[in-house]
Amino acid sequence: MSAHSRPPIRSYNKGGIIVLPQAEVAEMRCRRDVDGLCRTLEHADRLTATYAAEFLADIGGPTATDALLRCLRNPDEDPVIIHVVIQCLGQLRERRAVPDLIAALRSRDQRGWIGDEAVRALGEIGDPRAVQPLVDMLISYTSLGSEVLDALTRIGDARAVPGLLAALWFMLPRPDDDSRDDLGTEAVRTLGWFADPRAAPALAFLVGMSAMPSALRRAAAEALRQTDVTSVAGYGCFTYADAALGDPDQRISEAIAEMLSTTRPGLYTLRHSVTHPDPAVRRSACFGLGAQEDAQDVPALRTRLSEDADVAVRRAAAHALARTGCEEAMTALVGALSDGAIHEDVAYALAAVHPPPTDQLLTLLADGTNQQRLGAATALGLLGERRAAPGLLVLLTDATALPVRVAAVDALGRLRHLPAAPPLIGLLTDPEAPGRLRARAAWALGRMGATEAEPVLRQALSEPVESIRLRAAEALGLLPGSPPTVASLAQAAQDPSPDVQEAALQALGNLGSLARPALRTLLATTEGRLRPRVVTLLARCxxxxxxxxxxxxxxxxxxxxxxxxxxxxxxxxxxxxxxxxxxxxxxxxxxxxxxxxxxxxxxxxxxxxxxxxxxxxxxxxxxxxxxxxxxxxxxxxxxxxxxxxxxxxxxxxx
Structure with a gap:
């Protein structure tokens, strides 16, 4: 039907706004009246026809698709309707439309916005026939680059890679034009999605270009991480990437280290870099060797763990050793629990090992130094090792160093060891105990679900120490709750500390319908930044x-x-x-x-x-x-x- 023969849009004015025509396309959709929608597409006014086209796409089926194709191929059709029909055919992933959509790309000069929609539709359809026409557009119409890159990614055909590499240099940022920063980064990410080794040299070159924006270099490094570079001829292409081991952007250096760990020359570079004068290079080298998970690297990593002067290097060596999982590495990590600067990282590393060295940790918990006990308590709590509970209870006494007592309290909370509730309640209510220890005791009581602790936790909401009030509010939100608890939390929601206010509100939200009356009261009295939060919590219950x-x-x-x-x-x-x-x-x-x-x-x-x-x-x-x-x-x-x-x-x- 010619655009000139369509009836005018039937509409009315409502408050100065043009309102849609009074067609029955929505009722047709609910009845699945495909024939009626096809007639509407062919004969109705422009706006109603576009809505009919959308519902045809939502229903689908041969009859709906044929009607949309007829509309697309009508040379006299209204461009607005064609625009919507192209969207619909993309939604239906109709391959019969591909030649017509490619033709629409090439007619972009006459009806540019229709060509733009054709790019998106071709991406949704995913037909490889569209790859070359889309690649050609990258150079001809860089303003449409983002849509073209997305379409090529959706199609997923590796034949796009040579064209992408050729077009990449037209999309990179220039000193006098920063509008291309995002487009260049997106192009690099697209190459990374293909993970094609042919792109590796170009990506490595971009990583080494310090003048490029950080986001683009980071994207290039991540793309290399995803790419199997073992088949790339001539490892010299990674010279630029090697230099990035010391990059101040840790995401770049770690991605490059992981990429290097997949090749023999890369491993050679990493193994020699663990003694590099620059600590940033040593840290990245440790990370890369950990990614390889090779037991032959344990001696070098163990040396870094015990002797390196840089804390970040020792931390990276600990996590790398944990990834190897061998007995020698476990021994080194258990010994590193005495390193006060990294004991927590070592504990987390040990907790991630399978199987973990629980027997060694239990021995340290009982007989180790204070620093070793601290690390062992942390690791055993993370592991959920219930055999540690008796030893942890012993560490709650005043004779134990404060950091070790705090670690023991946290571990008992993680273990949900309910027999520990009475001594933890005693700690919480002891005014002579350090505030930090009392706060952690409150948290542990909530974590283990100690309902008998509700009264003392409510009292703790009035403590002068903010951290105790904060942890008490968090703990009450983890317990079943009661009307007195709701009242106490509602009062705590008016606390001078914003953190305590937020914790109290979150706890009320966790209590659900039990807290509904209190939330209604708070809504009537609360203004400012807390009001949206109260509304949110009330809305949920x-x-x-x-x-x-x-x-x-x-x-x-x-x-x-x-x-x-x-x-x-x-x-x-x-x-x-x-x-x-x-x-x-x-x-x-x-x-x-x-x-x-x-x-x-x-x-x-x-x-x-x-x-x-x-x-x-x-x-x-x-x-x-x-x-x-x-x-x-x-x-x-x-x-x-x-x-x-x-x-x-x-x-x-x-």
């Missing part, structure tokens, strides 16, 4: 009695709280919320308020999910249809379309 409160916030508020409120209403899935959701959808847009679209989207999704006896609620369905054909369908079209599709699917399955 709201019932129908909160509908008026949440609706008022969703309509009148101009902060993030409005979005949380409408989300709470949508969660109810109650027919009584239909009017409220419609009011939110029709809420007038407010200048500068960025959440209007999100509000309508959430409300539309809420309408389509309301059910009665397992079937879509009739009042909600009628309201959704009215919204789709009204102002909301114009301002939030994709969300309204999604909601109609969801409703149609639910009607079909009911």
């Amino acid at each position: 709201a019932d129908i009695t909160d509908l008026d409160t949440l609706t008022a916030i969703a309509i009148e508020d101009e902060t993030q709280a409005a979005l949380h409120a409408v989300d709470g209403i949508a969660r109810l899935r109650d027919p009584r919320t239909v009017d409220a959701l419609c009011r939110i959808i029709d809420r007038p847009e407010k200048p500068g308020f960025q959440l209007d679209f999100a509000l309508r989207t959430t409300a539309l999704r809420g309408l389509c999910r309301i059910q009665v006896a397992g079937r879509p609620d009739p009042s909600a369905a009628a309201a959704l249809m009215a919204c789709y054909m009204g102002e909301a369908g114009y301002r939030s079209h994709e969300a309204a379309r999604e909601a109609v599709n969801t409703l149609a699917d639910r009607m079909r399955s009911a």
Whole structure:
């Protein structure tokens, strides 16, 4: 049908906004009336035809696809409709459209925006025939580079790599033009996605170019990490990459180290670099050798762990040794628990080993030095080793060094060893005990689920030491709760410390419906930065009695709280919320308020999910249809379309 023969758009003016035509395409979608939608696509006005095309794509099937192809191939068709039809054919991944879409690419000078949409559709279809035309566009139309790169990634054909390499240099940033920074980085990431060895020399060269933006060099390093470079002829191409072992950007140096560990020349470089004068190079070399997980590197790593003057190098050596998993490495790590600067890293490394050296750790817990006991307690807690509980309880006494006592408390919490609750309660209530120890005791009581500790944890919310109040609030959020606990947490939500306020609110949120009355009270009295948080928590546990409160916030508020409120209403899935959701959808847009679209989207999704006896609620369905054909369908079209599709699917399955 010629664009000139289509009827004019039937619309009306509502508050100065042009509203969609009164067509019945949404009802057709719900009835799966494909023939009716095909007729609408062919004969209706431009706007209604585009909506019919979208629903045909959502339904799919040969009849719908044939109608869309006929429309695409009509030389007299309205370009606006062609634009939408191309989107639809991409959604359907219709390979018969590929020649027409390639032709649309080449006619970009006449109808550029149609060619742009064809790029995206070809990517969704994924046909290799589009690779060369798309690569040609990278050089001809660099402004469209991001869309072309995404399309080539979706197609996933390695024949794109030579063309990408040729076009890469046209997309790299220039000193006088920083607009290409992101495009160059995206091109490098695309090459990394292909993981093609042919790209390795170019990527290595980019890594070594210090003048390039850090993001681009980081992307090149990550791309090399993903690429199997063992087949690359001539390892000299990695000369630039070798120099990056000492790069100040740790992500770059580690990616290069891991890449080098996959080749024999690279391993040679790493093994010689563990003694390099630059500690950054030594650290990266340790990381790379750990990635190889080769027991022959243990002696060199063990030397770095015990003798290197740089803490970062010793830390990297510890994690590398853990990855080897051999007995010699475990012995070295257990010995390194006495290194005060890295004992925690060593403990985490030991906890990641399988099987872990638990017997050695238990021995150290009982007979080691304070530093060794500290590391052993940390590792055993991370491992969940319940045999450690008696030894940990022994370490709670005043005779033990404070750091070791703290580590023992944390470990008992991680083990959830309930027999430890009485001594931990004693620590928490001891005013002479260090504040740090009392705070950790509060945390451990919550972690192990010690319900008998609720009264003392509530009292701890009034302690003068902030860390104790903070950990007590967190702990109460991990317990089942009670009305007195809710009251105490509601009071703690007014604490002078923002961290304690947040912990108390989070704890109330964890208690769910039990905390609902307190959250309502807080909502009435809270202003400022905490108000959106209170609204969020109330919305998660709201019932129908909160509908008026949440609706008022969703309509009148101009902060993030409005979005949380409408989300709470949508969660109810109650027919009584239909009017409220419609009011939110029709809420007038407010200048500068960025959440209007999100509000309508959430409300539309809420309408389509309301059910009665397992079937879509009739009042909600009628309201959704009215919204789709009204102002909301114009301002939030994709969300309204999604909601109609969801409703149609639910009607079909009911």
